[in-house]
Amino acid sequence: xxxxxxxxxxxxxPALAFVIxxxxxxxxxxxxxxxxxxxxxxxxxxxxxxxxxxxQNPDQVISQSYHWFAILNLGILIDPLAxxxxxxxxxxxxLIHIYSVGYMSHDPAKSRYFAETSLFTASMLSLILSDNIxxxxxxxxxxxxxxxxxxxxxxxxxxxxxxxxxxxxxxxxGDVMFLAGIIVLFADLFKLVNGSxxxxxxxLRFDEIFSHIPEIAAMNATILGFEVSHLTIITLLFFGGAVxxxxxxxxxxxxxxxxxxxxTVSALIHAATMVxxxxxxxxxxxxxxxAAPQSLIVVAYVGAFTALFAATxxxxxxxxxxxxxxxxxxxxxxxxxxxxxxxxxxxxxxGVSIFHLVSHAFFKxxxxxxxxxxxxxxxxxxxxxxxxxxxxxxxxxxxxxxASLALAGFGIPGTSIGSTGFFSKDPIIxxxxxxxxxxxxxxxxxxxxVAALLTSLYIFRLLFMTFAGKPRTNYGGHESPASMTVPxxxxxxxxxxxxxxxxxxxxxxxxxxxxxxxxxxxxxxLAEVGNYELVHHAGQEPLLILWMPVIVAVIGLxxxxxxxxxxxxxxxxxVSKDNSVYKLLYNRYYQNEIFTQLFAVKFVYEGLAMAGYHxxxxxxxxxxxxxxxxxxxxxxxRKVQTGVIQHYSVAVITGVSLLVILIKLVMxxx
Amino acid sequence: xxxxxxxxxxxxxxxxxxxxxxxxxxxxxxxxxxxxxRAFVRAAIVGLFLAVVLVSLYGTSWTTVDHxxxxxxxxxxxxxxxxxxxxxxxxxxxxxxxxxxxxxxxAIYMAKGEDNQ
Amino acid sequence: xxxxxxxxxxxAIIFAIGLYGFISQKNGIRILMCVELMLNAAxxxxxxxxxxxxxxxxxxxxLFSIALAAAEAAIGFAIMMSIYRMRDAINLDELxxxxx
Numbered sequence: 001x002x003x004x005x006x007x008x009x010x011x012x013x014p015a016l017a018f019v020i021x022x023x024x025x026x027x028x029x030x031x032x033x034x035x036x037x038x039x040x041x042x043x044x045x046x047x048x049x050x051x052x053x054x055x056q057n058p059d060q061v062i063s064q065s066y067h068w069f070a071i072l073n074l075g076i077l078i079d080p081l082a083x084x085x086x087x088x089x090x091x092x093x094x095l096i097h098i099y100s101v102g103y104m105s106h107d108p109a110k111s112r113y114f115a116e117t118s119l120f121t122a123s124m125l126s127l128i129l130s131d132n133i134x135x136x137x138x139x140x141x142x143x144x145x146x147x148x149x150x151x152x153x154x155x156x157x158x159x160x161x162x163x164x165x166x167x168x169x170x171x172x173x174g175d176v177m178f179l180a181g182i183i184v185l186f187a188d189l190f191k192l193v194n195g196s197x198x199x200x201x202x203x204l205r206f207d208e209i210f211s212h213i214p215e216i217a218a219m220n221a222t223i224l225g226f227e228v229s230h231l232t233i234i235t236l237l238f239f240g241g242a243v244x245x246x247x248x249x250x251x252x253x254x255x256x257x258x259x260x261x262x263x264t265v266s267a268l269i270h271a272a273t274m275v276x277x278x279x280x281x282x283x284x285x286x287x288x289x290x291a292a293p294q295s296l297i298v299v300a301y302v303g304a305f306t307a308l309f310a311a312t313x314x315x316x317x318x319x320x321x322x323x324x325x326x327x328x329x330x331x332x333x334x335x336x337x338x339x340x341x342x343x344x345x346x347x348x349x350x351g352v353s354i355f356h357l358v359s360h361a362f363f364k365x366x367x368x369x370x371x372x373x374x375x376x377x378x379x380x381x382x383x384x385x386x387x388x389x390x391x392x393x394x395x396x397x398x399x400x401x402x403a404s405l406a407l408a409g410f411g412i413p414g415t416s417i418g419s420t421g422f423f424s425k426d427p428i429i430x431x432x433x434x435x436x437x438x439x440x441x442x443x444x445x446x447x448x449x450v451a452a453l454l455t456s457l458y459i460f461r462l463l464f465m466t467f468a469g470k471p472r473t474n475y476g477g478h479e480s481p482a483s484m485t486v487p488x489x490x491x492x493x494x495x496x497x498x499x500x501x502x503x504x505x506x507x508x509x510x511x512x513x514x515x516x517x518x519x520x521x522x523x524x525x526l527a528e529v530g531n532y533e534l535v536h537h538a539g540q541e542p543l544l545i546l547w548m549p550v551i552v553a554v555i556g557l558x559x560x561x562x563x564x565x566x567x568x569x570x571x572x573x574x575v576s577k578d579n580s581v582y583k584l585l586y587n588r589y590y591q592n593e594i595f596t597q598l599f600a601v602k603f604v605y606e607g608l609a610m611a612g613y614h615x616x617x618x619x620x621x622x623x624x625x626x627x628x629x630x631x632x633x634x635x636x637x638r639k640v641q642t643g644v645i646q647h648y649s650v651a652v653i654t655g656v657s658l659l660v661i662l663i664k665l666v667m668x669x670x
Numbered sequence: 671x672x673x674x675x676x677x678x679x680x681x682x683x684x685x686x687x688x689x690x691x692x693x694x695x696x697x698x699x700x701x702x703x704x705x706x707x708r709a710f711v712r713a714a715i716v717g718l719f720l721a722v723v724l725v726s727l728y729g730t731s732w733t734t735v736d737h738x739x740x741x742x743x744x745x746x747x748x749x750x751x752x753x754x755x756x757x758x759x760x761x762x763x764x765x766x767x768x769x770x771x772x773x774x775x776x777a778i779y780m781a782k783g784e785d786n787q
Numbered sequence: 788x789x790x791x792x793x794x795x796x797x798x799a800i801i802f803a804i805g806l807y808g809f810i811s812q813k814n815g816i817r818i819l820m821c822v823e824l825m826l827n828a829a830x831x832x833x834x835x836x837x838x839x840x841x842x843x844x845x846x847x848x849x850l851f852s853i854a855l856a857a858a859e860a861a862i863g864f865a866i867m868m869s870i871y872r873m874r875d876a877i878n879l880d881e882l883x884x885x886x887x
Contacts, residue, residue: 643886645879646810646818653806654715657722664726712810720803727795734791734839747846754847766854773858780865 004062006046007076010086010129013039014122018115025111032111033101036118040097043125044090051083055505058512063131065202073202077131081283081354081513084506085128085276088358092272092365093121095487099369100264102483103376107262113153117268120146124273128280132205133182136281140178140245143274144171150269151261160260167254174244174251174278181237185209188216188230210287217291228294235288235295238281239302246278247329248336249306255329259321263372266321271328271368272361279335279357283350286342287514293343300340300435304447307333311454315461319381320371323462324364327407330451331360334428337444341431344438347514351507352431356424358506359499363406363421366491370400373480373488374466383465390467392478395485397467399492404463406495408456408553413546422550423499425452429549452549456556464564794835802828815867815877819860826856 017039025032050062058080065075078086097117104110123146127139145168152164182204189203192215202208217231242248247255258270269275282289282299289296307330314326335353342349373396374389375381390397402419409425411418429452432445479485640651676684684690700706744750755763805824812818830849837845871877 638887641885641887643883645882649806650712650715650810653719653810657715657719660722660726709811712807716803716807716810719806720799723799723802724796727799728792732791732795732839735841738788738838739841747843750843751846751850754843755850758844759847759851762851766851770854770858773862777861777865780862781868 004050004064007050007062007064007078007129010043010046010090011122011126013043014118014125018119018122021111021115021118025115028111033097033114036114036121037094037097037101039118040090040094040121043121044087044094047083047086047090050078051087054078054080054083055509058509065131065205067202071203072134073132073205074135075131075202075205076129077206078129079513080509081280081350082129084354084358084510085280086125088361089121089124089128089273092361093117093124093268095490096264096268096272096365096369099267099372099484099487100262102481103264103372104262109153113150113262116146116149116153117265120150120269120274124277127277132202133185133209133285134204136284137175137178137182140241140277140281141175143277144168144175144245147171147258147269147274150265151258153261153265157260163254163257163260167258170251170254171244174241177237177244178241178281181234181241184230184237185216185234188212188219188234192216206284209285213288213291229292231288232292232294235285235292236298238285238288239295239299242278242281242336243302244278245281246275246332246336247306248278248302248333249309252306252310252329256322256325259319259325263321263368263375266325267365267368267372270325271364275328275332276335276357276361279332279339279353282336282339283354286339286347286350289339290342290346296340296343298340299336300343300444303333303336303338303340304432304444304451305333306330307337307451308447308454309333311451311458314458315454317458318383320375320383320386320462320466321368321381323383323458324367324371327367327455327459328364330455331356331364331407333451334425334448335360337432337448338428340444341428341435344435345431347511348507349431350513351510352424352427354510355503355506356428359406359420359424359495362491362498363403363419363495366399366403366488366495367407369484369488369491370396370403373484376484377478377480383462385472386466387469388467388471393480395479396488399488400463400467402492402495404459406499407459408556409452409549410553411499411550413550418500420495420497420499423503426546426549430545433545449548449552453552453556456553457560460557460560461564464560468565791835791839794839795832798828798832798835801825801831813878813880815870815879816864818879819863819867822863823856823860826852 014036017036021028021032021035025035028034054061061077061079063075063077065073068074097114100110100113100117104113107113120143123139123142127136127143130136130139148164148168151167152161154160155164186204189209189212192212193203213231216234217229219230220227221230221233223233244251255270255275259266289299310326310329310333314323314330317323317326335356338353338356339349341352373393374386377393378386378389380386406419406421409419409422411422411426413426429445429448432448436442436445741747741750802825805821805828808821808824809818812821830852833845833849833852837843837849867877870882874881
């Protein structure tokens with residue numbers, strides 16, 4: 001079963017689909033949707049077959065490299081981590097493409113849409129299976145480009161165009177940091193091999209990078225009086241790139257605005273695939289992070305903070321998609337937190353976090369697609385105008401309930417009963433508890449628990465406000481066509497049962513990523529490079545800790561039930577412009593104002609204008625001074641010409657006398 | 671005595687006697703500092719010039735003849751000057767005469783003024 | 788015989804006196820008279836050298852110099868008359884049309 005030879009087709013087929021759809025898309029039926037669907041279906045099949053082959057012997061990873069130029073190469077690496085990501089991405093992309101056929105059926109520009117989404121899929125796949133970090137960066141940038149194109153799909157709307165620009169610029173900041181990290185890494189590697197590179201060795205390929213980790217960690221640099229190892233710097237810069245792409249604080253501001261694009265775009269890009277590229281990067285370079293524990297702690301903190309921060313804003317939003325956007329940011333924070341727990345439990349953190357990534361892809365895509373279905377049928381985004389949609393769209397409502405259960409993480413600990421989200425989110429929270437026990441630092445755990453409570457609160461608020469009760473306005477709607485409800489149902493079933501079935505083998509599979517015929521990393525040894533040691537996952541936490549996430553999820557559900565279904569508490573006291581806390585949350589902590597008005601306009605723009613103005617005045621002043629001096633000198637000199645002849649004769653006589661004296665003196669000297 | 675016309679001796683005493691001199695001295699106005707200063711500066715400059723000339727003069731050894739020539743026949747040298755004018759220096763002489771003529775014409779023309787006579 | 792230097796010193800002193808008068812006087816006529824003084828001082832110089840070096844050309848030169856001085860004085864006075872006609876005064880101090 002030489003499926004390895006077909007591995008290069010995985011990104012190639014969607015790329016071909018992009019080219020074909022771009023040129024002939026308008027003429028084909030369904031606006032050119034069939035070509036990408038076939039291409040992605042083929043990629044999905046190949047990925048699935050490769051994954052199954054890899055499951056049987058996990059240490060025979062597929063690695064093919066081709067020389068590009070100088071010491072760079074292009075190559076494919078499919079190890080367990082890449083295999084599961086490939087399968088997930090192709091599967092979700094396929095389902096969303098099928099759904100988009102129905103969703104975008106009224107849009108005149110749908111061929112452009114399908115071309116752009118297939119390009120996006122191609123670049124995301126190439127990102128996942130790149131075997132050196134430069135190729136990963138190239139695909140990273142390409143993915144960012146597609147995100148820009150797709151967010152600004154309805155570019156005639158100025159808000160969409162500016163949202164696309166904001167997304168691109170914000171992720172650009174992250175990309176710059178990523179590139180800086182690559183450059184530092186390359187410089188260090190180059191210095192280590194002392195300029196003599198044997199044939200067939202590619203410096204930026206992951207096995208090369210990983211083999212030099214201890215040496216890089218030994219190099220130290222002094223920045224602002226702190227002594228940090230180069231490895232910490234590189235990993236922090238890589239994490240900077242992930243912050244931009246995956247929407248961690250403070251570069252998360254583009255994600256809510258990215259909801260200006262079509263809902264299927266939000267489902268594909270901003271729930272399942274692109275934003276997970278940052279998590280994938282950290283997972284891919286995880287050995288580097290293990291050996292630089294300060295970076296892992298930073299990852300954990302940023303993730304935990306983002307999870308809480310976004311959840312606080314999600315509970316007050318009134319737009320259907322905005323709530324989901326903040327939910328995405330919050331869940332991405334959970335993923336980063338999960339990776340950060342590698343500081344305590346080692347390589348298992350990769351398995352836990354990636355499993356949460358995959359399950360999040362399923363239920364978040366499902367949530368977005370359901371929201372899209374509602375918006376497509378009803379025509380409005382605002383939840384305050386909805387209510388009682390369940391009567392009109394039962395399938396959508398049912399799948400949405402399934403997704404909400406998964407998001408909130410309902411399940412029974414210690415057994416195999418539970419939604420996917422339960423099996424993916426709970427291990428992260430348990431690891432945070434282990435971290436707290438081991439390092440004495442409880443902030444990640446507390447943040448994770450409070451964020452779980454808020455998560456359950458906002459998703460059930462959304463559910464009750466939209467689907468339950470009586471319609472608040474007269475919207476009129478209908479159930480969506482089959483091309484839309486079938487993907488919803490598939491994803492809904494997965495959201496409920498995928499976790500229970502798959503979690504154990506999945507974790508074992510992914511945890512063996514770093515021990516195979518490509519790289520062979522001894523994770524605990526790397527931890528010693530970073531001067532700490534790992535704790536093995538005990539699994540014997542107190543029962544209360546195991547039940548805590550479920551308890552807070554149920555509490556959130558009850559609060560939402562009471563407030564929004566039974567309307568027992570009148571929220572209008574809180575939900576008013578006079579309540580300063582509400583205003584703070586509703587205005588998203590004034591981040592837009594801070595970033596745009598304060599920082600960009602005041603500091604950068606006005607600062608530059610002021611500096612330019614002063615420099616202009618300064619240089620003008622210099623020129624003026626010079627001319628002024630010369631004019632004044634000339635003015636004083638010409639006063640010698642008085643026109644009175646006696647003065648001239650005085651000058652002549654004096655000059656002659658002095659000249660004679662001078663010559664006499666000079667003659668005497670010589 | 672008062673009916674005498676004033677004679678020379680009287681005018682002399684009238685003009686040049688110490689009483690008038692003292693009165694004139696008393697009424698005399700010393701020019702302001704500025705004017706005296708300017709005069710001083712000019713005197714200084716001329717004095718400087720004079721000093722330079724004198725010093726260079728007394729520092730040079732002029733070649734002279736031992737005895738001043740004595741021409742017993744023509745003690746005023748007019749004959750010799752005349753001879754030189756019309757032999758060695760006849761050209762400058764003629765030019766000088768033209769110069770005198772032209773300057774005479776120019777001076778008379780300018781001094782005549784605007785009358786159209 | 789008296790040393791040559793004395794004649795030369797005399798000439799220098801007379802020149803200096805004429806120069807001082809030229810610098811300090813306001814009246815145009817007086818300035819012209821001082822110019823004549825300076826020319827005469829130069830003549831004394833010429834004649835002294837001619838006498839002490841037994842060379843007649845110095846005296847011829849002095850003759851020409853006197854003639855030229857006369858011509859120049861004539862023109863100078865004619866110019867003074869023009870100035871007087873224009874300004875009703877011959878204060879050469881105030882004649883500064885050629886100034887800056």
